Amino acid sequence: MNATMLLIFDALLLASIIGLAWAALASADARRSVILFIAFGLLLAVAWGRLLAPDVALAEAAIGAGLTGALLLAALQWQPRKTADTTNSEQPTHTLLETGFRWLVTLLCAALAGMLAWSLTQIDAGTAKDALANAVAANIDASGVSNPVTAVLLNFRAYDTLLELAVLLTAVLGIFALGPAQAGYRIAGPVFTSLTRWLTPLLILTAGYLLWVGAHAPGGAFQAGATLAAAGVVLRLAGRDQIGLPRGNALRIALGAGVGMFLLVGLALFALGRPFLGYPPAWAGALILLIETAAMLAIAATLVSAFIGGQPTEEKTRC
Amino acid sequence: MTDILASLLIMAGLFFFMAGSIGLLRFPDLYSRLHALTKADNLGLGLLIIGLALHLRDPLIALKLLLIWLAVLAAGATSAHLIARHARRREKHV
Numbered sequence: 001m002n003a004t005m006l007l008i009f010d011a012l013l014l015a016s017i018i019g020l021a022w023a024a025l026a027s028a029d030a031r032r033s034v035i036l037f038i039a040f041g042l043l044l045a046v047a048w049g050r051l052l053a054p055d056v057a058l059a060e061a062a063i064g065a066g067l068t069g070a071l072l073l074a075a076l077q078w079q080p081r082k083t084a085d086t087t088n089s090e091q092p093t094h095t096l097l098e099t100g101f102r103w104l105v106t107l108l109c110a111a112l113a114g115m116l117a118w119s120l121t122q123i124d125a126g127t128a129k130d131a132l133a134n135a136v137a138a139n140i141d142a143s144g145v146s147n148p149v150t151a152v153l154l155n156f157r158a159y160d161t162l163l164e165l166a167v168l169l170t171a172v173l174g175i176f177a178l179g180p181a182q183a184g185y186r187i188a189g190p191v192f193t194s195l196t197r198w199l200t201p202l203l204i205l206t207a208g209y210l211l212w213v214g215a216h217a218p219g220g221a222f223q224a225g226a227t228l229a230a231a232g233v234v235l236r237l238a239g240r241d242q243i244g245l246p247r248g249n250a251l252r253i254a255l256g257a258g259v260g261m262f263l264l265v266g267l268a269l270f271a272l273g274r275p276f277l278g279y280p281p282a283w284a285g286a287l288i289l290l291i292e293t294a295a296m297l298a299i300a301a302t303l304v305s306a307f308i309g310g311q312p313t314e315e316k317t318r319c
Numbered sequence: 320m321t322d323i324l325a326s327l328l329i330m331a332g333l334f335f336f337m338a339g340s341i342g343l344l345r346f347p348d349l350y351s352r353l354h355a356l357t358k359a360d361n362l363g364l365g366l367l368i369i370g371l372a373l374h375l376r377d378p379l380i381a382l383k384l385l386l387i388w389l390a391v392l393a394a395g396a397t398s399a400h401l402i403a404r405h406a407r408r409r410e411k412h413v
Contacts, residue, residue: 189404191397191401192401195393195397198393199390202390
């Protein structure tokens with residue numbers, strides 16, 4: 001009875017996800033596409049929850065649906081409006097090149113999906129999954145945390161996370177290279193301002209909670225950073241563009257903090273005769289928290305910088 | 320007893336969500352659609368959360384659920400206000 005109900009729920013969830021993905025791609029109106037994409041991300045987070053991966057579900061909801069949605073909506077707003085003219089006068093005509101490109105992308109995606117499906121059949125159900133889980137479980141006591149996801153991300157495979165943070169840093173350098181940030185939004189009215197007043201501290205508190213709880217439950221630097229960035233985005237949307245993101249050198253330090261702290265800890269351990277990022281078990285918990293705090297600040301600063309779409313200007317005359 | 324009450328509350332919440340969804344699809348203009356939607360958000364989610372809290376019987380989870388409801392209430396009311404105000408201003412311009 002219960003299993004059947006869950007099966008029905010899963011089938012509905014899957015159908016909704018595929019339907020939303022199709023609707024988002026097929027929509028002619030870009031704004032509608034973005035809104036459908038946000039709904040798609042939220043349902044995808046539910047799917048991750050059903051797969052018993054709450055860490056991924058949190059990250060998907062906060063980054064995939066929330067911040068990416070905000071980024072896409074902001075990008076739409078900066079685009080010159082052209083829908084009014086083109087939709088009335090003529091149907092959008094695709095050149096041969098465009099059509100070919102679309103088919104190429106479709107074929108590549110289909111090939112990728114086919115390869116993923118094939119590799120799924122190759123996995124000997126049980127053994128491969130258990131081998132990895134057992135290896136993590138056997139060493140979890142030495143990792144300094146009890147959440148296996150954090151243990152993998154910040155200890156066993158800390159290299160990967162260091163490189164991910166380096167990718168984020170490179171991305172923000174690219175965003176800054178685009179030039180000064182877009183002009184901010186106008187100061188919001190009383191209703192939105194009062195929401196901002198209590199939502200911002202709540203988001204900061206939630207970020208701190210996610211960071212701390214990541215050691216033994218779903219959470220961690222990425223989810224916390226995205227939540228902290230959400231506070232910055234809300235402040236920006238309310239027209240408070242003089243807060244929400246540090247300025248000048250403070251911003252540079254925040255952006256580089258993740259990679260910097262990782263390297264600092266790694267090299268310090270190196271100097272003490274341990275392998276690079278090979279934490280001594282007694283110190284592992286504290287070092288992971290230190291790195292995650294810096295990473296959270298870096299991730300949040302990067303995401304807010306991406307939202308404003310350029311290097312923040314040093315001084316603002318408008319207030 | 321509690322479980323029956325919880326089920327009734329959850330079903331009542333689902334009824335509001337359904338009514339809100341039908342209203343969103345069927346109502347003629349933006350303002351009445353917003354009206355339908357916020358009923359689902361506020362009452363539907365509220366009843367659902369009270370039902371779930373009764374069902375789970377854990378004060379900490381109940382507190383978290385209550386916080387979620389309050390956050391959705393504030394966010395829902397604010398976004399409905401912003402959408403309605405935007406539409407009203409656009410009407411005046413046209």
